[in-house]
Amino acid sequence: MSSDSPPPTPLPPQQFLPGLRTALQMRLPKSRFRKLLFIGIYLFYCWGLVVLGIKLFWIWTAGVPLGQEPLTVDFFYSEIRQSQVRERHPRHSDEHFDVLLLGGSVLTPAWGSVEHCLEEKFHEMAGDRVRIFNLAWPAHTSRDSLIKYWLVAGEEFDLVIVYDGINDVAMNCCPAEEFRDDYLHFSWYREVAEAIDTGRMSLPIRLSDQVQLVGQGLLRTDIGPQTAEFGREIKTVRTLRRNHEELLSTAAARGDPVLLMTFAYNIPLEAGDQPAAEDGSQESPGERLTCWGKSKYVAAALDAQNAAIRGLAESHPDVLFVDQTPLMPEGQGLFNDACHLSTAGSRRFVENLWPTVKSRWTEWNASQSTK
Numbered sequence: 001m002s003s004d005s006p007p008p009t010p011l012p013p014q015q016f017l018p019g020l021r022t023a024l025q026m027r028l029p030k031s032r033f034r035k036l037l038f039i040g041i042y043l044f045y046c047w048g049l050v051v052l053g054i055k056l057f058w059i060w061t062a063g064v065p066l067g068q069e070p071l072t073v074d075f076f077y078s079e080i081r082q083s084q085v086r087e088r089h090p091r092h093s094d095e096h097f098d099v100l101l102l103g104g105s106v107l108t109p110a111w112g113s114v115e116h117c118l119e120e121k122f123h124e125m126a127g128d129r130v131r132i133f134n135l136a137w138p139a140h141t142s143r144d145s146l147i148k149y150w151l152v153a154g155e156e157f158d159l160v161i162v163y164d165g166i167n168d169v170a171m172n173c174c175p176a177e178e179f180r181d182d183y184l185h186f187s188w189y190r191e192v193a194e195a196i197d198t199g200r201m202s203l204p205i206r207l208s209d210q211v212q213l214v215g216q217g218l219l220r221t222d223i224g225p226q227t228a229e230f231g232r233e234i235k236t237v238r239t240l241r242r243n244h245e246e247l248l249s250t251a252a253a254r255g256d257p258v259l260l261m262t263f264a265y266n267i268p269l270e271a272g273d274q275p276a277a278e279d280g281s282q283e284s285p286g287e288r289l290t291c292w293g294k295s296k297y298v299a300a301a302l303d304a305q306n307a308a309i310r311g312l313a314e315s316h317p318d319v320l321f322v323d324q325t326p327l328m329p330e331g332q333g334l335f336n337d338a339c340h341l342s343t344a345g346s347r348r349f350v351e352n353l354w355p356t357v358k359s360r361w362t363e364w365n366a367s368q369s370t371k
Contacts, residue, residue, distance in 0.1 A: 069204040072195050077137070077148055085133045085155055092156045092255060097122075097130045097364055100152075100256075102145035102247075103163035105340065107136035112341045117350040118357075126361065133157070139291070141167045142243035143183050147192060149247055151201070157256045158364050159357065162247065163324075165263025166339045168240045169301040170292045172231040173223050179235045181242070223293050231293035234301045241308040248316060257360060259320040260313050261353065262306040264328035266335035267299045298338070320356050327352045 074081055090098035099118075105111040115134050122130040135148050142164035149160070174185050183189040195201045223231075244260065251258045292298045306325055313321035327348070328334055334345030341349055 071202055071204055072200045073151060073202060076192055076195065076201070077135075077144075077151065079135050079137050080148065080151060083133045083135060085135075085152055088131065088133075090131065090133070090155050090157055092158065095129065095368070097126065097158045097361055098156070099130065099132045100149075100157040100160045101132065101134040101136050101163075102148060102160065103136040104140050104165075104167045105136070105138035107134065107161075107163055108138060109134075111138065112336075113343055113346040114341065114349055117346050121350060121354055121357075122361075125358070126365075130361075136163070139167055141171065141183065142240045142247075143168075143189060146243045146247050146250075147196075149250060153254075156254060159320075159360050160247075160251055160256050160258045161261075161353070161357075162244065162258060163261050163263065164240065164244075165302055165305055166265065166292055166298070168236045168305060169231070169298050170223065171236050171239070172234060172297070172301055173227045173293050174230055176230075176233055176235065181239045183239065223290055228293040228297070231297035231301065234297075234304050236301060237304045237308045240305050241312055244309065244312055248312075248319060252318075257318075257320060259322065259353065259356060259360075260309055261322045262309050262325040263302055263339070264324040264349070265299065265302050265339050266328075266330045267295050267302075267338050268330070292338070295338075320360060322353045322356055324349065324352055 080086070085100075090096065099122075101107050101115065107114050109115055115132060119130075119132060122132070135145075135152075137144070142162075145162060145164055171179070171183050171186060178185045182193070184193060248258055293301075310321075310323065313319055328345065332344075333342055334348055336342050336345075
């Protein structure tokens with residue numbers, strides 16, 4: 001064909017339809033009964049794929065065994081099952097020093113190495129006698145920490161480490177008239193409260209509900225400029241303090257010692273002041289704080305919340321306390337962003353709390369030797 005020849009004219013789509021219909025008809029059984037049977041089997045096969053996909057979702061996100069039904073709590077707080085805290089059933093009287101971690105992403109392996117550094121320190125001192133149950137989770141607030149502590153009411157811990165702060169700050173980003181002290185102005189907590197109030201938290205999730213829940217989750221969207229402006233008014237101090245007070249009173253009733261900490265942060269008010277992360281990248285505070293609000297409002301709220309935590313520790317002499325904020329200075333490569341810690345920062349963080357943790361371990365170990 002010469003280069004001057006016109007390209008072949010494509011056949012119109014309707015020319016293919018008869019052939020397509022013929023192909024489909026050739027693949028279907030000819031009798032009516034067999035056609036219906038074939039369609040039924042095919043629909044059953046498709047439904048089986050949906051069910052299998054849902055099962056794989058629960059295995060991947062919450063560690064639900066294939067032969068078990070997921071519980072409502074597996075959707076809201078999958079970290080409880082993943083930690084195996086209920087299977088290991090920690091008790092004050094057992095031979096292990098059991099540590100519970102509560103907080104947001106700073107304590108999770110995906111966003112830092114605090115848990116790993118803590119495990120290393122414990123292993124050097126106590127070998128395999130220490131077990132860490134990490135219930136911290138990204139975006140969770142002091143309200144989630146309290147709820148999760150309620151949900152593991154059947155367990156006992158030799159130390160509960162609590163590190164909440166910056167995620168509570170995001171709750172300020174709403175009009176004052178809409179703010180709720182129990183954070184019910186945020187849809188996540190309305191759903192959690194409904195599950196608790198109706199007694200569904202520990203019940204299996206119906207398959208019809210699973211299909212709906214698979215597409216949901218705690219997806220905190222970025223806070224826009226207009227919404228972020230509501231963060232100027234700090235409203236979360238009373239809520240965070242109350243959540244911690246309830247946790248402390250619950251822990252006292254169970255005999256669980258608690259370690260509170262102020263929340264360390266790195267929030268320069270000017271973009272040029274932002275230190276480079278470990279990978280060499282550099283981002284402005286505005287880009288990094290879209291989950292929590294404007295830099296200056298977030299810093300002010302954290303300062304106010306930290307003051308409340310210090311006051312709470314002073315009013316509860318039996319509570320262990322580490323003031324992390326002055327011990328984690330900015331500009332020394334300890335932070336990857338506003339709050340998440342670099343490897344060096346994670347080590348420093350653990351070193352800061354270690355004397356208090358070691359003292360608690362020594363007390364527990366001495367009590368074990370007298371049994």
